[in-house]
Amino acid sequence: MEKYIFYILSFIIIAFAVASVSSRKMLRSVIYLLFVLCGIAGIYFLIDYNFLAAIQLTVYAGGIIVLIIFSVLLVHHIEMELEMAKVSRKILTGLLCALGLGVFLYTIYTNDFNVIENNITTSTAHIGSKLLSYDTGGFILPFEVVSVLLLAAMIGAIVIAKGRKLTDKNEEAL
């Protein structure tokens, strides 16, 4: 049963990934990308890692895709289509993609994977205590670094969005 669901999901992911890069309408490729991300969330559900699946749905499907849609809505008209690339460029991109895929597949097929039976569902409590533990195997340092990074990004966004203060001098310059 799991096997079939995995194949169905991977077929969905691959098909929509190809559709996403080959579609000439911008918003359609965004929607295909959304299906790819939902498929990945499906795989997380399949391996019983519900928390990551929900994160995938909230952050990628609910957050990033909505932001992309917003920017597309603002700049893109319904009749516009992306232009076709030159043939030489297409060939070059194809070759590079084939090379990347080759390296990827070679690594996967030569690596010895340890198959372990895992029936434990990761709980949020477990994730939380690991994230805040400073013993061996704890993730407190990356957690703090990411927090500082996010704070910096937030402050930066506010500063950029606020722009320069409107004073009398600005009026004169205009």
Place this chain on the structure above:
Amino acid sequence: MNISLNITETIQEWLMSMMPEGVASIAAMVTVALIYLIIFAVAGLYLVLLERRVAAWFQLRIGPNRVGPLGLLQTMADALKLVSKELTGTIKADKFLYNLAPYFVIVSSLMALAVFPFTKEFQAFDINIGIFFLIAISSIGVIGILLGGWSSNNKFALIGAMRSGVQTISYELSVGLSLLTMIVITGSLQLSEIVEVQKQGWLILQGHVPAIIAFMVYMIAGTAETNRAPFDMVEAESELGAGFHTEYSGMKFAYFFLAEFINMFIIAAIATTVFFGAWLSPFGITESLPWLGVFWFLGKTLILVFLMMWFRWTFPRLRVDQLLTLEWKYLLPINLINILIMAIIVWLNLTIKF
């Protein structure tokens, strides 16, 4: 009297007795899905009827009372009429996205419906991240609205969709944070465990002051997230026609319409589960009859739905800037401070437990 409502298991066992295992599990899934689809359709239709009756009551009218006894079949007749209508669309609309959009809205609200504990057993999917799953799913519905507005190739629809996007993204934050406030008490995201904790008193009593603040914030943000009045900027008739679904007709319009009412039910059901003890009866008066939980759950949910309808017919519509000020300058800071207070209360064991 003992009615088993453990639908997934009961159905699976029943099907197992007459067919091989693999087929049975797929058949069970399909059956459960069909049951939820029927609940979805019936609940949606009767919520529309309830809304119309409540509206009529508030405006001193009688409301629909001709079709069937007491007008109970009115919305069924409306649905049949909508099915028979022609599906129109604008020229140069992006047909693929235009047809896809209603399904986004309806699938996301259907998925949310699956996790509610109607009774101890009547729950299709007791996922261990319950509340978080609900928040994750509800953030996808807005994509359908954005797509529908854009692909209609209509300026009013596009403006409506953009407003909806802004509104949903902002208020999602408050919904999430106010639910998180309650998670501080329960210590678990799983809906069945949240109900278990409430056997010592509903969470709105356990958490007293911050819980009541969280409930108020949740109801305001929840009303905004379903795009209902007084937050119905999305389909403000006087400005935008019908907003993002101006160009939709027939069944596709009905999908948007049904999804809106089901979303209202979902918001009320989350509030019931998290604040009012889901299927638990007050003071445990029907503890010996577990199947009565459905009655309590639906009763509490419908009271909250009525509260949201009351909002709709009482308050005038907000302007966009007022809407955003309310969220970012009032609700969000209140929410953040409220979480802190709740954390301190739980830390010092100041919660009320019976």
